[in-house]
Amino acid sequence: MSLTDTPLAGGPSLLQERRIHTAIPGPRSQELLDRKAAAVAAGVGHTVPIEAVAAGGGVVVDADGNSLIDLGAGIAVTTVGNAHPAVVAAVQEQVARFTHTCFMISPYESYVAVAEALNRLTPGDHAKKSALFNSGAEAVENAVKIARKHTGRTAVVAFDHAYHGRTNLTMALTAKAMPYKSGFGPFAGEVYRAPLSYPFRDGLSGAEAAAKAISLMEKQIGADNVAAVIIEPIQGEGGFIVPADGFLPALVDWCRANGVVFIADEVQTGFARTGAMFASELFGIVPDLITTAKGIAGGMPLAAVTGRADIMDASHTGGLGGTYGGNPVACAAALASIDAFENDGLLERAREIGGILRARLESLQANDPRIGDVRGHGAMIAAEFVDPQTNAPDGVLTAAVAKACIAEGVIVLTCGTYGNVIRFLPPLAIGDDLLNEGLDVVAAALAAQ
Numbered sequence: 001m002s003l004t005d006t007p008l009a010g011g012p013s014l015l016q017e018r019r020i021h022t023a024i025p026g027p028r029s030q031e032l033l034d035r036k037a038a039a040v041a042a043g044v045g046h047t048v049p050i051e052a053v054a055a056g057g058g059v060v061v062d063a064d065g066n067s068l069i070d071l072g073a074g075i076a077v078t079t080v081g082n083a084h085p086a087v088v089a090a091v092q093e094q095v096a097r098f099t100h101t102c103f104m105i106s107p108y109e110s111y112v113a114v115a116e117a118l119n120r121l122t123p124g125d126h127a128k129k130s131a132l133f134n135s136g137a138e139a140v141e142n143a144v145k146i147a148r149k150h151t152g153r154t155a156v157v158a159f160d161h162a163y164h165g166r167t168n169l170t171m172a173l174t175a176k177a178m179p180y181k182s183g184f185g186p187f188a189g190e191v192y193r194a195p196l197s198y199p200f201r202d203g204l205s206g207a208e209a210a211a212k213a214i215s216l217m218e219k220q221i222g223a224d225n226v227a228a229v230i231i232e233p234i235q236g237e238g239g240f241i242v243p244a245d246g247f248l249p250a251l252v253d254w255c256r257a258n259g260v261v262f263i264a265d266e267v268q269t270g271f272a273r274t275g276a277m278f279a280s281e282l283f284g285i286v287p288d289l290i291t292t293a294k295g296i297a298g299g300m301p302l303a304a305v306t307g308r309a310d311i312m313d314a315s316h317t318g319g320l321g322g323t324y325g326g327n328p329v330a331c332a333a334a335l336a337s338i339d340a341f342e343n344d345g346l347l348e349r350a351r352e353i354g355g356i357l358r359a360r361l362e363s364l365q366a367n368d369p370r371i372g373d374v375r376g377h378g379a380m381i382a383a384e385f386v387d388p389q390t391n392a393p394d395g396v397l398t399a400a401v402a403k404a405c406i407a408e409g410v411i412v413l414t415c416g417t418y419g420n421v422i423r424f425l426p427p428l429a430i431g432d433d434l435l436n437e438g439l440d441v442v443a444a445a446l447a448a449q
């Protein structure tokens, strides 16, 4: 790669266009993929066969000069936009000052400021505290540690289609065997699975679906044994499943009545993604604990657990932490990102993007019965593909559409237990033109199948 024919920098100054010079992968990208195959463990896959060299606004640019429309935001991470100028400036300033002290050794201000911001922004006006970590899985692990310490109980309840991470405990909480769990056990104990509300497939009201889950918890585990219920308010990897109205509030009420800690895993739904700062707000619930990561810091690795001060303080001093948790460079990026979420109209932008996505996908659905369901909120919308005769999930069609989109220079991600969902998670920095062009490509790819 030479500096003359690749972009010098990413961010919003990158030309905002779809531009395809070569087949994807082009020759330079292929060279990197060959090196990857030889040097990187086979278990680490990739969705888009390119060598990324720059990204910003609504595009990712590869080493062959192709510019792809980004409808995935690195899995809902670069919500503020890739290489957002304020994030870049905050990172540069902090990285030149100090890169690490370990917050557990020598505390610094930015960590405390991120905790204060999370305590202020998360749902509920009760006293809150936060602790910072490196990844969503680590945040989930710590939320479970805290809930167990607080309650003195051990059982943890997760749901069908759940995704909570790839560490041992979070694999146990995750529902899907392939690719996340298969062959990687034995898994952490005292994890139970309850049925979810999945309106497109179960036909139940929120109250009916909650009654099923609550009955399972009471009869198969016993309320007195349950430390925590953990759920994604809108499931991410599981297929962007939006529970029926009333499902989440009924679970929260049951938790309150039984001394169970209700944990909302907002790693994917958090930080303006759904058009609310946190998806819990869309359902009128106030979680006891909330886990965040992905969109929190504009692409820098950071995660958090935030919640009721008395629960968060349950651990003895020294019981929570980690060498890198709340790294100062990541905290600087988070403060710049949070400032953008609060002051740059990003909640409204997420709702606008959602309006465009929903209208386009629903109009496709009106003429194509293979789109069984269009669902989601804000800039987190998905289409579920089915066999029109039986409603059976059609993962083969879904994979073919996604592959064709990528070949045409549009990054789309799939998800769902049956691999039959295409999810749209564009950076909020994308323009309407690029978003619509991306959806044109999706429509053409679907029509061609």
Ligand SMILES: *Cc1c(COP(=O)(O)O)cnc(C)c1O
Pocket: 134, 135, 136, 137, 138, 140, 163, 164, 165, 166, 232, 236, 237, 265, 266, 267, 268, 269, 293, 294
């Ligand atoms: C991605 C994700 C995780 C895991 O986060 P990592 O940073 O990959 O460890 C946990 N929960 C949800 C809902 C996620 O989407």
